[in-house]
Amino acid sequence: MIIRDDIGSWEDGRAKTVTFIVTKDCQLACKYCYLVGKNSRERMSFEVARQAIDYILDNPALFPEKSVVFEFIGGEPFIEIDLIDRICDYLKEQMFVKNHPWFNSYRFSLSTNGINYHEPKVQRYIEKNKSHLSVGITIDGTRAKHDMNRVYKSSGRGSYDDVVRNIPLWLSQFPGGGTKVTVSSPDLPYIKESVLHLFSLGIREVSINCVFEDVWQEGDDRILEEQLIALADAMISDRLYEDHNCSFFSDYIGKPLDPEKDNRNWCGAGKMLSIDAAGNFYPCTRFAGYSLRSKQPIIIGNIHDGIDTDRLRPFLTLDRTTQSPQKCIDCEVASGCAWCQGENYDAADTPTIFQRSTAICKMHKARVRANNYYWSRLARIAEKEGAQCNI
């Protein structure tokens, strides 16, 4: 589960995202980690980052977005805090020197396991960049739940205590901080207690999704529905809905979609740019070798030759109808049913990005049922209280 602030909604999601994969190493060996190729060898050098930045800033026509999010990911990015600090300094200096429009509209974004969050070097970096910074911390709910999976690589010990001690500091620096939670099959029985635990830590915004991989077992949809109904009951009986939010309950999901009116691709793969330690460019980090189980990486250029538009072009033609099976086009509950472009590619029968994986189908339908329950209960309460339901 990943805690982060509101960077996702910054500029309505229309900013360019440029991602530096600064390291493929991490202190932890989480049992569910999707990064199949983690290692301590592939660390980005400043020289590679500098060349990528020069290319991007010197070619504004290729990057016409008015705003930009520079994202740093790993492995664990704060392992490379010196490098990140240097890259950010260089970015600010170069955007100013080149009079680049992004100088007035940029953000830095990091997602961390939280272990090093309190360290002086990290804190100095946060202090220096705080007006342009978004930081997410990863925590999996209760201690028992977190320590089941998020263990140290060296000792096998759980990391909950080392992370949770940094949550108050993080929330004091990012008071609007929210959570992003990803659940897989073994997590399902813990959803209710995990979300309530995150609320109890002071986090008011919990955003959740089920993993896109084909991991779902017989009966998982029933467990998800039961958990969400129990969570809905707890949120309603304790009136948590008044100042807390869990994205599993959203008034947007569970409606049919008219392709004439809404044919957008779900995510920004292809409109983003990711760079690895070798200086290669990807449409998203999910297309880099370390996050693919069964397919070759899709490289769309590099720091020496720039972006290869022929390789990028297929990504720019992606929309809902170019990749969805007929059952999804006709689906009565299609809205909010997400996909990951990288997982679509990884799971496809052939090396194509135009085959939507629907492994999540029954989980989305279960979510829609629980969502309907939540909103009908709230509507009944509002009716009873004679109040306007403006939540």
Ligand code: SF4
């Ligand atoms: S995956 Fe299933 S729930 Fe989602 S849009 Fe397709 S048919 Fe509907």
Ligand code: SF4
């Ligand atoms: S490809 Fe997957 S990981 Fe990349 S932006 Fe899309 S949803 Fe996110």
